[in-house]
Amino acid sequence: MKKFIFFLAVAMMAATSVKAQSDSRESKHEIAASYGSLSNSDWLNIFENVIGAIFGETYKDDTFFGPIGLEYFYHFKPWLGVGVITTYGQLVQDGYKGDDKVGKKSNYYFTALPAVKFDWLRRDVIGLYSKLGAGVTMRRETREFYGENAKHDTDKTDFHFNWQVSIIGIEVGKRLRGFAEGGFGEQGVLLAGLRYRF
Numbered sequence: 001m002k003k004f005i006f007f008l009a010v011a012m013m014a015a016t017s018v019k020a021q022s023d024s025r026e027s028k029h030e031i032a033a034s035y036g037s038l039s040n041s042d043w044l045n046i047f048e049n050v051i052g053a054i055f056g057e058t059y060k061d062d063t064f065f066g067p068i069g070l071e072y073f074y075h076f077k078p079w080l081g082v083g084v085i086t087t088y089g090q091l092v093q094d095g096y097k098g099d100d101k102v103g104k105k106s107n108y109y110f111t112a113l114p115a116v117k118f119d120w121l122r123r124d125v126i127g128l129y130s131k132l133g134a135g136v137t138m139r140r141e142t143r144e145f146y147g148e149n150a151k152h153d154t155d156k157t158d159f160h161f162n163w164q165v166s167i168i169g170i171e172v173g174k175r176l177r178g179f180a181e182g183g184f185g186e187q188g189v190l191l192a193g194l195r196y197r198f
Contacts, residue, residue, distance in 0.1 A: 027197035034069040036188025040162055041109045045091050059093035066090060069187045073117050081117035085133045085164055087186050103145040111137040111162050111186045131166040162186045171195055
C-alpha cells in the first residue's frame, strides 16, 4: 500500500510539472486511481469455493483487498482516449475440513488491460463516458497446510484473459476530478476514485 501511495504521489507531481510546461487549454493526458468491488477475480474465487465445498473443502475468514486500479489515457481527440488500465487485488482465506482449520489459501492478481475511453459529454466541471479494456491477468496462488500436511504446500502462477467494461462513468471537477463507474470486469462492478487531467 505504501508503494502504491508513493507511486501515485510521484505520478501526480509529474503530471503537474508537465502541465506547467504546457500552453494547451485542452487536456490530452489523464491519470487515475480507483478502488472497486466484485471484480472478475472475486467471481472466480466464489466459483472455486463452491466447487471446493462439493469436495469437502470450505474456506472462511476471507480477507479481501482490491481491486485497486491505476490507469492512464491519452486523448487523440476530445472524445477518444487510448491508454492502459492496471489493477491489483488479493484474497486470503482460511481452509477448513469440518470444524478443523487445516491451512490457508492466498490469491494475488496483477492485471494489465490496453483500453479505450469514449467521452460522450466533456465539460469544464463534469463528464460522462464509457470505457473498454481487454488484456491479461497474472494470478499467483499459494496454499499453506498445517501440521503433517505441510508437505503439500503449493505455489503456482498462471495467466488468463481478462477485461473491463464500464458502461457508464461520471466525473466531476476541474483538473482533479472525482469519478464513479458502473459495469463489469477486473476493476469491478462498481468503482470510484480520483482522476487528474493535464
